[in-house]
Amino acid sequence: MSGAVRKDYVRPIDFKGGRVDMSHGSGGRAMAQLIEELFVAQFDNDWLRQLNDQACFAVPTGRMVMATDSHVVSPLFFPGGDIGCLSVHGTINDVAMSGARPLYLSATFILEEGFPLADLKRIVESMAAASREARVPIVTGDTKVVEKGKGDGVFITTTGVGIVPEGVEISGDRARPGDKVLVSGTLGDHGVAIMSFRENLEFETTIRSDTAALHGLVADMVKAVAGIRCLRDPTRGGLAATLNEFAGQSGVGIHIREDDVPVRPEVHAACEFLGLDPLYVANEGKLVAICAASDAERLLGAMRAHPLGRQAAIIGEVVEDPYRFVQLETGFGGSRMVDWLAGEQLPRIC
Amino acid sequence: MCLAIPALVAKRLEGDDALIDLGGVRKQISLALVPEAVEGDYVIVHVGYAISRLDPEAARKTLALFAEVDALQGATP
C-alpha cells in the first residue's frame, strides 16, 4: 500500500527528502495521506485500517491498568535504540510493572515543522517492530505539527492498557522490613549510551541502550511468585530514585550492597570519566523487584531463566526506618546514603 | 578539586592528541601538557588533558605499602 499513487492524491509522500510541514497537522489531505502511508501502513492492524478516531475492543474481565508516558529523548537515535522503540517499551513496561498483561497502546506525535520525513519513517518503523515483537498493537493515535522552533524534532506520548491477573497485588507501598530487593540485570547502560552521543561528550564505547519490553519477564516472575510486593523500572533517576520511591511509599528503609549491584565494567568506566554515579543513571530495560525473603531465591531463579534477566541479582533488603533512608554498603567497607537526585545529574569536572 | 582519572594511552594521534582507554571506554584527549607520553603509558586525565604520567613501579610500591604488616599487627588478615 505504501508508495502507491492513488487517484485522489497528488503524489506519494517523499520519505527520502521530504520534511514535515504545517499541513501535516492541519486535518486536511496531507495529514490523511501521512496517516495512511506511514502510520497505518507501518502499525498495520484492523483498528487502524478502519481509520476512525478511536479503537474499539472487548476487554477480558479483571482489573484494568492504564499507564502513559511522554518521550522527549535527545538524541533521537542512539546505540541500541531510538525514541520510537523507547516509547513502545516504556509504556509496556509501566503497565507490566503492576503485574498486568499489556493489551493495547495508543501513540501521539507532536512533530516540529521541518522534521525530516526519513527520520520520522525510521522512528515509526522502529515502533512497529517493537510493537510486533511485544505483541501489543498500537490501535489509535494522533498527530499534531508545531511551528519550527517550538519542538525538539518529535515528541511521542504512548498510553497503554492491560489486565491484572487475580491475586496479584503489586504496589510501591507494599514493601515490609525483612523483604529482599532484586534487580533484573546491569544498571546504567541506557543513560551512558545516550550520553555517548551527546554533543561534547563523545567517546567510543560498545555500550548500547538496554531498551526492552519487560512484560514477558514479569509474566514469568508473577507465575513463580504471585506475592511479589513491588515492581518498578528504574528509568530517570536510576535505581536511586526507584529505591527512594519505594522507601517513601512503604514507610521503610532500604539497605543495599554496592558489590552486589550489577554494573558493566564499561559503564563503570564511562561514569568515572563523567563523574556520574551508575545508581542514578537511567535504565530502559531493567526492573527492580521487592519480595518476601522466603520467595527471593525462587524469584531470582525465574528471572535468570528469562533472556532479559540473566544477570539478575539480590542486592539488599528492606529494613525498619521511620526516616525512610536508602543506605548503601560500599565495596570499600564504609556506608553512605543513596539520596534522591538533586536536580539533573550533570557531568562534573570537580 | 578535580575529577581526574588514570587512563591508558592507547594510540597517539596527530599532533598532541591521543586516544585514551579507561576500562574499554575510549576518548580523544590532549597530551600537550605531557608530550613525552607514549602508547602504553598511563596518564592522569583532567578536563580533556593529561596532566601527569603515572609511574607503575611507584603504584606497585604504594599498594605494597598498604598491605604491609606493621609491627603490632602480626599476620595480614
Place this chain on the structure above:
Amino acid sequence: MKFVDEFRDGGLARALAGKIERAVEPGRRYRFMEFCGGHTHAISRYGVTELLPESVTMVHGPGCPVCVLPIGRIDNALALALEQGVTVCTYADTMRVPASGRTSLMKARAAGADIRMIYSAADALRIARENPAKDVVFFAIGFETTTPPTALAILEAERESLANFSVFCNHLLTPAAISSILESPQVRGIGTVPLDGFVGPAHVSCVIGSAPYEYFAAEYAKPVVIAGFEPLDVMQAVLMLVKQVNEGRSEVENEFVRAVTREGNAKAKALVAEVFTLRRSFEWRGLGEVPYSALRIKPRYGRFDAEQRYGIVYRSVADNKACECGAILRGAKSPRDCKLFGTVCTPENPMGSCMVSSEGACAAWYTYGRFRDREAA
C-alpha cells in the same frame, strides 16, 4: 580499571583501618583538613569516615572552586550571555549555582541565553571556530589543575588569530587558600580550631609538585601529606599524618608518588606563567578577600581577556546572614551548626557555597551522610 580498582580494595581498607586504630594514641584527638573537594567526595562516597577511629576527625576545606566562586562572578557571566548576547561556554559544575535575582546559568539557558556545557577548554575553542559570527567566552574556573588547559586555549587562540574568543578567568591558587585558613583567627591566633595537619590535594600537586607545601609545614608547623584520589590513598595519608603528629614532625610527605613529584609538571607551570599573572586580591565566597590567591590574564594576551573586552565590573554579593559557610570552610563549624542546613538550604536550593557543589562540606553531608544524624539522635 587499572590503577583505580586496586586503590579501592575493601580488604586493604580493613587492614589500613586496623593500622590507624593502632597508631592513634589513647586520649589524643586528631583533626585533619582535607583541602581538596575531590577528597571530600571520596571520603563521603566510600564511607571512609566509618573506617577511621573516633578520635580522628576529617574537616572539609575550601578546595572546591565552584563552592568558592563568588555570586558576583556568576552574575558577570550571566550578564555576558543575557545582556551582550555572548555564547558562554562553561563546565557543567557552574550551571546550577544560584546567582543574584533567583537565577542561574541553567535558568538563563532555559530562558534562551546561549550557554553551552563543555567538558574541555578545547571544546570552547571549537565552538568559537565553528561560529565566527558569535562572540564566545570561556568561563574558566578551577585550581592549578585546570589552569594549564586554559593557558593552552589562549595560546592556541592567539596562533589562530581567533577574533571571537576570550576567557573570563576565575582561576585560583591552592597555597593561598591554605594560608588563609592557617592565618584565620580561629586557627592561628585564638587557636579555637586546632588543625593538626593537611591532606594535600592530589591533582593540583601533579601540576605544582610537592615543593610549595614545604612553606606551610615549616611556617605553621603542620604536617602535610599529599594523597592520591582513591579512598585507600586517603586512609594511608591519614595514617602518615597520625604518625607525624605522634612523632612531633611537620614535614611534607607524598603518598601519591605514582603521579606527583617534588617539582610537578614543568611544562604546565611554564605555560601558566606565560599567560597569567597574579591578582593582588580576589574574593572567595565564604572566605572574603584573599591576597595573591587568583590569576588574571597578562596584558600581552589582553585581547583574550573577557574582563577587558567587555568592561566587566565586579560587584560583591553577600550571602544570607545566617549562612555559616565561612566558618565551615575554615573548619570552625560543621554543617549541622548552621541554622539553614537542611531546612532552607538544601542541594536543590543551595544558599551558600558549601551546598552548591556535591563536594562542598554541607552537600556531601546532606547527600551521603545525614542518615548518621538519625543514629546520633
